Amino acid sequence: MPEVASGYVGLLLIADGLGDRPVPELDGQTPLEAANIPTLDRLAREGECGLLDPVAPGVRGGSDTSHLSLLGYDPYQVYPGRGPFEAMGIGLEVQPGDVAFRANFATVDGPMKTILDRRAGRSDLGTRELAAAVDGVQIEDVICRFKESTVHRAALVLHGPGLGDQVTDPDPHENGLPLLEARPRNPQDAASAKTARIVNAFLRLAFERWQHHPVNERRRALGIPVANLPLPRGPGRSPHLEPFQQKWGLSAACIVEVGLVKGLGRYLGMEVIEVPGSTAGLDTDTQAIGGAVIEAAGRHPFVLCNVKGPDVAAHDHNAPGKVAIIEKIDAMAAQIVTALGDRLILAVTGDHTTACTYGDHTGEPCPILFWGPTVRTDSVQRFGERPCAAGAVGRIRGTDVLRIMTSYMNVQEKFGA
Amino acid sequence: MPEVASGYVGLLLIADGLGDRPVPELDGQTPLEAANIPTLDRLAREGECGLLDPVAPGVRGGSDTSHLSLLGYDPYQVYPGRGPFEAMGIGLEVQPGDVAFRANFATVDGPMKTILDRRAGRSDLGTRELAAAVDGVQIEDVICRFKESTVHRAALVLHGPGLGDQVTDPDPHENGLPLLEARPRNPQDAASAKTARIVNAFLRLAFERWQHHPVNERRRALGIPVANLPLPRGPGRSPHLEPFQQKWGLSAACIVEVGLVKGLGRYLGMEVIEVPGSTAGLDTDTQAIGGAVIEAAGRHPFVLCNVKGPDVAAHDHNAPGKVAIIEKIDAMAAQIVTALGDRLILAVTGDHTTACTYGDHTGEPCPILFWGPTVRTDSVQRFGERPCAAGAVGRIRGTDVLRIMTSYMNVQEKFGA
Secondary structure (H helix, E strand, O other), rough: OOOOOOOEEEEEEEEOOOOOOOOOOOOOOOOOHHHHHHHHHHHHHHOOOEEEEOOOOOOOOOOOHHHHHHHOOOHHHOOOOHHHHHHOOOOOOOOOEEEEEEEEEEEOOOOOOOOHHHHHHOOOOOOHHHHHHHHHEEOEEEEEEEOOOOOEEEEEEOOOOOOOOOOEOOOOOOOOOEOOOOOOOOOOOOHHHHHHHHHHHHHHHHHHHOOOOOHHHHHHHHOOOOOOOEEEEEOOOOOOOOOOOHHHOOEEEEEEEOOOHHHHHOOOOOEEEEOOOOOOOOOOOOOOOOHHHHHHHHOEEEEEEEOHHHHHHHHHOOHHHHHHHHHHHHHHHHHHHHHHHHHEEEEEEEEEEEEEEEEEEEEEEEEEEEEEOOOOOOOOOOOHHHHHOOOOOOEEEEHHHHHHHHHHOOOOOOOOO | OOOOOOOOOEEEEEEEOEEEEOHHHHHOHHHHHOOOHHHHHHHHHHOOOEEEOOOOOOOOHHHHHHHHHHHOHHHHHHOHHHHHHHHHHHOOOOOOOEEEEEEEEEOOOOOOOOEEEOOHHHEEEEEEEEHHHHHHHHEEEEEEEEEEEEOOOEEEEEEEEOOOOOOOOOOOOOOOEEEEOEEEEOOOHHHHHOOOHHHHHHHHHHHHHHHOOOHHHHHHOOOOOOOOOOEEEEOOOOOOOOOHHHHHHOOOEEEEOHHHHHHHHHHHHOOOOOOOOOOOOOOOHHHHHHHHHHHOOOOOOOEEEEEEEEHHHHHOOOOHHHHHHHHHHHHHHHHHHHHHHHHHHEEEEEOOEEEEEOOOEEEOOEEEEEOOOOOOOOOOOOHHHHHHHOOOOOEEHHHHHHHHHHHHOOOOOEEOO
């Protein structure tokens, strides 16, 4: 649809992995329920609340599928696997025909048999030099692009003719297990067999270049696990997605802490803004992120913001850490609401539940609040999983959110007449 | 997906026809609201509640479509008509190309014109001998398999070349109406025309063999309506369904009182367990069923259990009977929860509403509760249609239930990353 303007700015604020289950050490409360969040509570009181299934009820979404859904794209129709988003998120181009993987820097034993640490001590020491040592190598007629991302993460893009994306992961997905061979899912699929062959050769080549690389000598000296193997997983091709501005009539900024969501934003034509001090960890500078949101709202009528910390804490079974980062997000919300005031149409939610007791994503819905001058109110007094269940929004899906926001912003094209 | 294990056992406990409308003789309460159910009330308090549309809001589901949906198979995509499930449920094989019908033993007048009793007095006296008298007959090049089920029920499977399943029922569906001819829905459809021809011939043949069969002389002597005609209905072919274990990664047991749900369970590769004392009536031995569930939970991470009584009572406009069997199910829930404790992820609901005041299935949603150590709580204090409407689960559909349960069980594959 054509560009529209209403004077409002829509902000979709995603606290990554916000939802949770009851945590015994929090007296059966969830981290969000236990957190001291005066601003989010006020916004819940003044706005309208409900529960959000980012993908569908009970579905354990990932950050990629959930953000697609939250931006209005049905992941069951368009999801291409995680690789392409991760690669695009760190600035690797993914062209039609390319196959992209997410990857870790990992620690493998000397004979390249057993994975000792899938994340190489979660250290980014020297990952840029290691990536540079293999980036651009050619195997057969395929160029292998490899680039580091945050901490132990990276991406691999294979560029060349006749590649398939139906290959199994060499990553065994658990420490202490043998490194696997990449294989085509269907032995008859010659294109995927070629991809598997290239991947296996790339792993051997990287091990040879990395095993005694000066970076790893330094890591050994410091007692940090060596990063001597790239572990690719989640192959996919570039998806076919309508640009965000074309779909919703709104130019948009993307201020997010997850590489693959940056990749999605870039792919959708959003302005992806890097914020100094944004670490994707519990120590992230939420005030700097808030400032960047306020600044971007001066140039775009829509901003997507994602703070990764709540998910990171929950993956580490760290309920107090999740409480603390939620409280930082609350302060950031106050900063943004104060600055943008009546111009703001705000939605606050998570992209999925990440349960501290379980340490991974689960399928329960996230609380969601809508706030702004055009938003109706309900009787919800606090922002939390259980209070929001009684809200007027009821139980909605990720793909509903942008429609609801663009309605509140008075910028949605009428369906019918 | 590959087999997964979490230590939890999921139990989907279906009180058949659980939902109801307000009943005047219960002072406007539903049978569930009027029942004394301390355990289900406690589970509702400790767990999370909502309303379930087994198929979709307002849809009057059958036991087959609803159970398909509750096990995660969209009935609008896969439902083949009731015949195949009923037949498989009583051990008749349905091969590709076969056409299967549910059937009743019925009472027809001498000239084979008017249906006097569609259920032949609801008596199973001699039904096995009567079935044996026609089972295996050949008409043209088609073998007719006929087998008795519970009470007045049976199934008919036609096995032979060139059969269609688009035929109308000879069953007029009400007593006192004329027996109908089976016809192809489309006169151009030669395959279904053949099926209709075989069915009509089979009915004449069965009437000849049954009218003066010793079983019916005995029935006349005892004042029981004769079973002198099979009344087939609901033709269908064998469906294409992904096995349950492949779909959800869980081996499963099926302890159910409805033939067609047994058929579904068998078709999905579940272990179908017969329980002595399980009668599908109000006198069923719920303690024996509970014991079988507990035993099965030692061997399978998922159990489907269905108790038929609430539906039977409601079909008979017997509200006090429905209250009583619900109270027996409450005691069974206590037995199961006590035995399985913290291992249990429990969902309790109905497969459809069966309204005592109406005597048949209706399209209102059923209450549902989820209970277990990973389940969030809400403010619902009692298990019933109206209390559950305020629950945090909101209003979900049958196809959501297994996703929600496998999320609580921590065994669901992530969609995305």
